[in-house]
Amino acid sequence: MKESFGSPVGSLAAKVRTLAPSMTRSMQRVAEAVASDPAGCAALTVTGLAELTGTSEATVVRTARLLGYPGYRDLRLALAGLAAQQQSGRAPAITTDIAVDDPIADVVTKLAYEEQQTLADTAAGLDTGQLGAAVTALAAARRTDVYGIGASGLVAQDLTQKLLRIGLIAHAHSDPHLAVTNAVQLRSGDVAIAITHSGSTGDVIEPLRAAFERGATTVAITGRPDSPVTQYADHVLTTSTSRETELRPAAMSSRTSQLLVVDCLFVGVAQRTYETAAPSLAASYEALAHRHRSNSR
Amino acid sequence: MKESFGSPVGSLAAKVRTLAPSMTRSMQRVAEAVASDPAGCAALTVTGLAELTGTSEATVVRTARLLGYPGYRDLRLALAGLAAQQQSGRAPAITTDIAVDDPIADVVTKLAYEEQQTLADTAAGLDTGQLGAAVTALAAARRTDVYGIGASGLVAQDLTQKLLRIGLIAHAHSDPHLAVTNAVQLRSGDVAIAITHSGSTGDVIEPLRAAFERGATTVAITGRPDSPVTQYADHVLTTSTSRETELRPAAMSSRTSQLLVVDCLFVGVAQRTYETAAPSLAASYEALAHRHRSNSR
DNA sequence: TCACCTCTGAAAGATATTTTCGGTTCGGTG
DNA sequence: CACCGAACCGAAAATATCTTTCAGAGGTGA
Numbered sequence: 001m002k003e004s005f006g007s008p009v010g011s012l013a014a015k016v017r018t019l020a021p022s023m024t025r026s027m028q029r030v031a032e033a034v035a036s037d038p039a040g041c042a043a044l045t046v047t048g049l050a051e052l053t054g055t056s057e058a059t060v061v062r063t064a065r066l067l068g069y070p071g072y073r074d075l076r077l078a079l080a081g082l083a084a085q086q087q088s089g090r091a092p093a094i095t096t097d098i099a100v101d102d103p104i105a106d107v108v109t110k111l112a113y114e115e116q117q118t119l120a121d122t123a124a125g126l127d128t129g130q131l132g133a134a135v136t137a138l139a140a141a142r143r144t145d146v147y148g149i150g151a152s153g154l155v156a157q158d159l160t161q162k163l164l165r166i167g168l169i170a171h172a173h174s175d176p177h178l179a180v181t182n183a184v185q186l187r188s189g190d191v192a193i194a195i196t197h198s199g200s201t202g203d204v205i206e207p208l209r210a211a212f213e214r215g216a217t218t219v220a221i222t223g224r225p226d227s228p229v230t231q232y233a234d235h236v237l238t239t240s241t242s243r244e245t246e247l248r249p250a251a252m253s254s255r256t257s258q259l260l261v262v263d264c265l266f267v268g269v270a271q272r273t274y275e276t277a278a279p280s281l282a283a284s285y286e287a288l289a290h291r292h293r294s295n296s297r
Numbered sequence: 298m299k300e301s302f303g304s305p306v307g308s309l310a311a312k313v314r315t316l317a318p319s320m321t322r323s324m325q326r327v328a329e330a331v332a333s334d335p336a337g338c339a340a341l342t343v344t345g346l347a348e349l350t351g352t353s354e355a356t357v358v359r360t361a362r363l364l365g366y367p368g369y370r371d372l373r374l375a376l377a378g379l380a381a382q383q384q385s386g387r388a389p390a391i392t393t394d395i396a397v398d399d400p401i402a403d404v405v406t407k408l409a410y411e412e413q414q415t416l417a418d419t420a421a422g423l424d425t426g427q428l429g430a431a432v433t434a435l436a437a438a439r440r441t442d443v444y445g446i447g448a449s450g451l452v453a454q455d456l457t458q459k460l461l462r463i464g465l466i467a468h469a470h471s472d473p474h475l476a477v478t479n480a481v482q483l484r485s486g487d488v489a490i491a492i493t494h495s496g497s498t499g500d501v502i503e504p505l506r507a508a509f510e511r512g513a514t515t516v517a518i519t520g521r522p523d524s525p526v527t528q529y530a531d532h533v534l535t536t537s538t539s540r541e542t543e544l545r546p547a548a549m550s551s552r553t554s555q556l557l558v559v560d561c562l563f564v565g566v567a568q569r570t571y572e573t574a575a576p577s578l579a580a581s582y583e584a585l586a587h588r589h590r591s592n593s594r
Numbered sequence: 595t596c597a598c599c600t601c602t603g604a605a606a607g608a609t610a611t612t613t614t615c616g617g618t619t620c621g622g623t624g
Numbered sequence: 625c626a627c628c629g630a631a632c633c634g635a636a637a638a639t640a641t642c643t644t645t646c647a648g649a650g651g652t653g654a
Contacts, residue, residue, distance in 0.1 A: 042374060076374070077339060077373070077374065077377040078377070080374040080375070080377040080378045080381075081377045081378055081380060081381030081382075082381065083378060084377075084378030084379065084381050084382050085378075085381045085382060098564060100568050100571050101568070102568070104425050104428055104429045104432065104561075104565055105425045107561055107564050107565060107568070108420050108423055108425060108428070108561050109420060111420075111557060111560050111561055111564060112416045112417060112419065112420035112557060115416050115557060115560075116413045116416050116417065119409045119412050119413050119416075120409060120413065122409065123405050123406060123408075123409035126405055128401050128402045128405060131401055131405070132401045135401065150458065151455065151458060154451045154454055154455050154458075157451055158448065158451055158552070161447070161448060161451075252560055255455070255556070256556070259552070259553070259556075260408060260409060260412060263408050263412075263549055264401075264404055264405050264408055267395060267404050267408060268401055268404060271397050271398070271399070271404070274397050
């Protein structure tokens with residue numbers, strides 16, 4: 001069977017074996033070095049490789065030619081490619097659990113991987129019907145209140161900041177008393193959003209309930225679609241729940257998940273209200289420009 | 298010591314984006330050519346690439362240096378590796394731009410994808426040396442102050458919440474005056490962290506500077522490693538920069554990126570202080586339990 | 595407008611690669 | 625055993641490529 005010449009990086013080791021018999025002793029040494037450690041050889045110059053194999057530059061070049069490259073330069077490039085491929089090939093095996101003695105680089109890799117996983121899960125599990133309904137309500141709301149405590153409180157603020165930027169009226173509440181006080185002001189046409197991972201945070205449920213009873217449209221963003229908070233929610237947006245480990249509290253992944261949901265809400269609303277949202281975004285950008293010192297360039 | 302060089306070629310495009318703002322026009326042309334067609338550029342010599350981009354050899358070399366390689370030769374090698382990887386790898390190819398009339402389901406998919414991308418870029422671009430140093434400083438700090446405004450303010454609070462949970466003393470400041478007032482209290486052994494995407498937010502730079510001048514260990518989390526804020530930072534943690542679109546403000550991806558960095562810091566510190574961190578985490582978990590109503594089942 | 599500073603490319607300088615060329619080895623042959 | 629020729633090899637010249645230097649172009653702020 002004739003193999004195609006398509007990729008120069010195919011299987012270099014095989015090519016070396018095939019051609020080895022027709023090589024002279026010196027060339028074999030070079031070829032073997034190249035085949036056994038592509039990455040290492042890619043880092044060497046002709047002279048370096050010649051010294052390593054105890055031969056001369058000329059021999060190295062001859063070997064490169066025999067292997068099908070115009071010269072050493074090109075062999076070296078191919079080698080670099082090969083090395084990179086090998087490298088990436090053996091990457092995906094990571095145990096996602098973070099151990100106490102993991103080196104810092106592993107921590108970064110694992111965290112990034114887990115958060116990516118969380119995002120994928122969330123996107124997959126999100127009910128677009130519910131999301132769409134929530135967006136519609138938000139886009140038309142007279143005002144919007146968002147409740148969240150602790151880590152979820154930050155997500156609530158994030159949503160609020162975004163909505164304000166496109167000209168909507170929104171408030172985030174983390175003080176339970178104030179939240180309830182404000183909630184009873186809401187009425188039909190307003191929107192109340194509760195963010196709670198467990199779905200059982202009383203301090204967040206109470207204001208949502210108050211808003212619900214006043215006729216406001218209520219939305220719950222929670223990881224537990226069967227939890228108490230959903231009783232008072234017209235629309236439930238489910239965030240993903242991943243097992244937590246000792247070094248990686250659930251708060252971390254729920255936050256990632258909640259933020260994705262919040263971003264979706266925001267973009268959805270921005271789409272619906274594009275006429276007013278676009279200029280508002282531009283205006284807020286403009287207004288902040290002067291708060292930044294003239295930059296390095 | 299045969300250490301392989303700097304970064305695993307992973308995301309050159311991300312690096313280009315991060316560094317682009319600090320590049321001159323000519324260098325940007327080169328960087329863009331390299332990012333958009335790694336394979337093609339790997340086939341060119343300095344002179345060739347210079348001609349292709351309408352610049353000079355000197356500019357090409359400068360660009361290579363800026364991207365973190367000792368010279369063009371090494372950039373070229375990395376490019377070859379990247380090309381090979383792409384070749385063997387996948388073709389994700391969803392148009393990531395979100396349009397005004399995208400259906401809500403697409404919005405979810407695209408946002409999730411983009412945030413995943415941001416995470417990957419961030420992880421790839423994070424200097425683990427700097428991260429480790431920051432972790433060490435944090436773990437040993439008498440107290441830690443975190444500065445952030447706007448969206449970054451939420452990230453600052455997130456970090457603070459986490460550090461408090463493992464028994465460290467941390468405060469987040471978003472009021473510039475109070476921030477400076479507190480910053481001057483810091484001294485050697487304390488840590489100050491500034492979070493700003495642009496790196497030029499005066500309100501955040503000032504307190505960091507105050508802390509820096511008082512001898513505290515200072516850390517900057519920014520998307521612009523050459524920005525003013527880094528002048529006063531002992532350790533710089535770079536977040537990824539992705540192009541922003543009208544419906545997807547930069548704040549969204551910078552937040553994702555910043556949060557990953559913050560999570561890494563937290564987990565790193567938790568590892569180093571495991572003896573005290575573990576019981577603290579457990580205790581805070583316990584203390585919050587009663588705030589959750591008994592759950593549905 | 596002028597002084598200053600950064601950016602830029604041409605060309606010199608330094609390295610790396612390729613080619614040339616003569617010496618060496620080895621097997622065969624008179 | 626001496627000699628010859630062919631293949632093999634590496635030193636060094638020749639060439640290509642990469643890097644550095646330097647002075648002018650172009651822009652910016654006073």
